[in-house]
Amino acid sequence: MTAALTLTGIGVRFGDATILDSVDLTVEPGEWVGLIGPNGAGKTTLLRTVTGAVAFDGSIQINGADTSTLKRRQLARSVALVPQQPVLPPGTRVVDYVLLGRTPHLGEVTGPSRHDLDIVAGVLDALSLSAFMNRDVTTLSGGELQRVVIARAFAQESPILLLDEPTTALDIGKQQAVLELVDRLRRQRTLTVVSAMHDLTIASQFPDRLVMLAAGQVVAEGTAAAVLRPDLIRAHYDAEVRILDDGAGGIVVVPVRSQGDTTDPDPGTVA
Amino acid sequence: MTGDEIRPSRLHWWWLVGALLVLAAAVLVSVMLGAVDLGASSIVSSLLDRLPFVDLDSGLTDREEAILWDLRMPRVVLGGIVGATLAVAGGSYQGAFRNPLADPYLLGVAAGAGLGATIAIAYGPSIPSTPFGPLPLMAFIGGIAGVAATYAIGYSVRAGRTAVTLILAGVAVASFLTAVQTYLQQRNAETLREVYGWILGRLSTVGWTEVWMVLPYVVVATAVMLLGARRLDVLSVGDDEATTLGVDPTRVRLVMVLAATLGTAAVVAVSGLIGFVGIIVPHTIRIIFGSSYRIVLPLSVVLGAAFLILADLLARTVAAPAEIPIGVVTAFFGAPFFAIVLRSSRGLGS
Numbered sequence: 001m002t003a004a005l006t007l008t009g010i011g012v013r014f015g016d017a018t019i020l021d022s023v024d025l026t027v028e029p030g031e032w033v034g035l036i037g038p039n040g041a042g043k044t045t046l047l048r049t050v051t052g053a054v055a056f057d058g059s060i061q062i063n064g065a066d067t068s069t070l071k072r073r074q075l076a077r078s079v080a081l082v083p084q085q086p087v088l089p090p091g092t093r094v095v096d097y098v099l100l101g102r103t104p105h106l107g108e109v110t111g112p113s114r115h116d117l118d119i120v121a122g123v124l125d126a127l128s129l130s131a132f133m134n135r136d137v138t139t140l141s142g143g144e145l146q147r148v149v150i151a152r153a154f155a156q157e158s159p160i161l162l163l164d165e166p167t168t169a170l171d172i173g174k175q176q177a178v179l180e181l182v183d184r185l186r187r188q189r190t191l192t193v194v195s196a197m198h199d200l201t202i203a204s205q206f207p208d209r210l211v212m213l214a215a216g217q218v219v220a221e222g223t224a225a226a227v228l229r230p231d232l233i234r235a236h237y238d239a240e241v242r243i244l245d246d247g248a249g250g251i252v253v254v255p256v257r258s259q260g261d262t263t264d265p266d267p268g269t270v271a
Numbered sequence: 272m273t274g275d276e277i278r279p280s281r282l283h284w285w286w287l288v289g290a291l292l293v294l295a296a297a298v299l300v301s302v303m304l305g306a307v308d309l310g311a312s313s314i315v316s317s318l319l320d321r322l323p324f325v326d327l328d329s330g331l332t333d334r335e336e337a338i339l340w341d342l343r344m345p346r347v348v349l350g351g352i353v354g355a356t357l358a359v360a361g362g363s364y365q366g367a368f369r370n371p372l373a374d375p376y377l378l379g380v381a382a383g384a385g386l387g388a389t390i391a392i393a394y395g396p397s398i399p400s401t402p403f404g405p406l407p408l409m410a411f412i413g414g415i416a417g418v419a420a421t422y423a424i425g426y427s428v429r430a431g432r433t434a435v436t437l438i439l440a441g442v443a444v445a446s447f448l449t450a451v452q453t454y455l456q457q458r459n460a461e462t463l464r465e466v467y468g469w470i471l472g473r474l475s476t477v478g479w480t481e482v483w484m485v486l487p488y489v490v491v492a493t494a495v496m497l498l499g500a501r502r503l504d505v506l507s508v509g510d511d512e513a514t515t516l517g518v519d520p521t522r523v524r525l526v527m528v529l530a531a532t533l534g535t536a537a538v539v540a541v542s543g544l545i546g547f548v549g550i551i552v553p554h555t556i557r558i559i560f561g562s563s564y565r566i567v568l569p570l571s572v573v574l575g576a577a578f579l580i581l582a583d584l585l586a587r588t589v590a591a592p593a594e595i596p597i598g599v600v601t602a603f604f605g606a607p608f609f610a611i612v613l614r615s616s617r618g619l620g621s
Contacts, residue, residue: 076517117274
């Protein structure tokens with residue numbers, strides 16, 4: 001079977017800095033791969049490379065086709081990105097924002113067709129956004145906004161969905177809701193998902209497979225249990241953690257205080 | 272829910288019809304009023320009389336016909352062309368630079384075009400103003416140089432860059448170019464009667480020649496800007512996200528800025544520096560009708576024309592028989608309006 005996404009020897013440099021260094025990654029159709037790694041590891045850059053926003057060395061293939069042979073619009077019909085910090089144009093209504101996702105399907109001059117509007121309506125329904133559709137995007141709460149940005153990506157109908165830390169700004173309930181939604185829609189629509197993830201416990205729960213990046217290189221790859229190891233996390237995040245069994249087959253990543261001393265400091269020693 | 276139940280923003284035909292009625296009213300009032308008042312019905316009759324197969328007696332004397340067709344009509348038509356172009360160019364610059372404060376005047380485009388036109392008149396061969404003579408070409412080169420300098424200076428600022436940074440750069444560039452233009456104008460006072468009064472804008476000495484000179488450029492530039500409106504909507508989510516939606520942000524910006532600059536340069540070559548039209552008209556449309564460029568740009572063409580025709584009417588009647596430069600009228604309304612836009616755009620990145 002042809003892989004949905006194959007990255008071979010990806011290198012990205014900004015000036016003198018090497019951001020990505022010989023990254024190889026293969027994602028099967030319908031698979032969910034979680035990218036983890038410390039700040040600055042290159043997770044966001046790797047996602048942007050796939051969307052064509054960054055110049056890179058190496059090659060990227062989508063369903064066996066090299067992306068350098070694809071037009072920008074063709075690439076956009078194959079890959080959609082949910083950015084970490086979306087730009088929200090003031091005065092734009094939710095329905096118009098979601099409709100932007102149809103851009104790669106529209107003609108040069110013609111506006112959206114009935115088919116495009118049906119797709120937007122379906123996506124708004126699927127993400128429970130119908131009641132918000134006439135609101136200005138700048139007036140939404142964090143959870144509503146995240147759903148709107150995901151709706152735009154779904155309206156794009158691209159078989160590969162990239163998520164850049166989709167839940168960072170959300171509370172724990174909204175985090176779960178958004179990721180469950182992505183998982184449900186992924187199964188319904190047979191989407192291939194690659195997500196950069198910040199929270200390691202959550203990263204252990206949703207993706208089929210994790211890839212740990214550090215300093216622009218892949219340093220570990222495999223199931224959550226194989227990648228989320230105290231030694232790897234110590235080496236690359238510079239953090240002490242304990243990996244616990246959550247009693248239901250999952251794992252929990254718990255930070256450990258390095259001092260191990262939780263008693264109140266002596267008031268006399270406080271300056 | 273189906274596609275029938277969603278209402279994306281779009282330009283409704285009745286908005287366009289309403290805007291055209293406003294424009295028609297502005298034209299009619301503007302050709303009626305002046306040192307000699309002409310009746311509305313006579314004007315309409317005279318207008319219809321010009322159509323093929325229509326023969327009407329307007330009741331106007333030959334002198335009144337001459338006032339209508341040789342003095343007022345070209346001035347009103349050119350005012351409309353200038354206003355339409357400056358307004359749609361302002362809207363296009365705002366979209367291309369993602370900057371609500373952008374305007375042909377504030378970006379240094381108009382000043383650059385003015386300098387280019389001055390050089391063409393002062394040092395170029397003295398041939399009549401034609402669409403493909405040196406005047407529009409030099410105005411275009413000057414306009415491109417102005418906006419390029421503004422962009423380069425504005426974007427060289429790294430820390431603390433906001434929407435205002437680009438405009439400050441534009442003010443510096445415009446001041447410099449206007450200073451050079453004034454110097455050349457003084458040095459060549461004898462040959463430069465044509466550019467007298469330019470810095471404040473003027474429509475008082477125009478005839479049909481100027482209309483025909485600018486029309487080809489304005490039509491092409493406006494068509495390109497209107498066709499790019501949907502891409503400006505995509506650009507509003509930023510370059511990175513526009514890329515993921517299949518749009519090349521650099522190419523869109525280049526095409527829109529070139530078109531807006533071409534249109535601006537053509538109209539500046541005949542009208543001088545008229546500021547703030549590109550701020551007032553698109554922002555008013557945004558507030559009333561919505562912020563999609565598919566709404567803002569087409570309505571800017573129609574209502575920009577109406578706005579400048581009415582501003583010119585004020586300029587020539589409010590202190591009659593003297594005339595106020597039209598740039599003074601637009602600045603009188605535009606500067607306070609700019610202050611309001613500035614207040615509401617604080618902190619916006621560009």
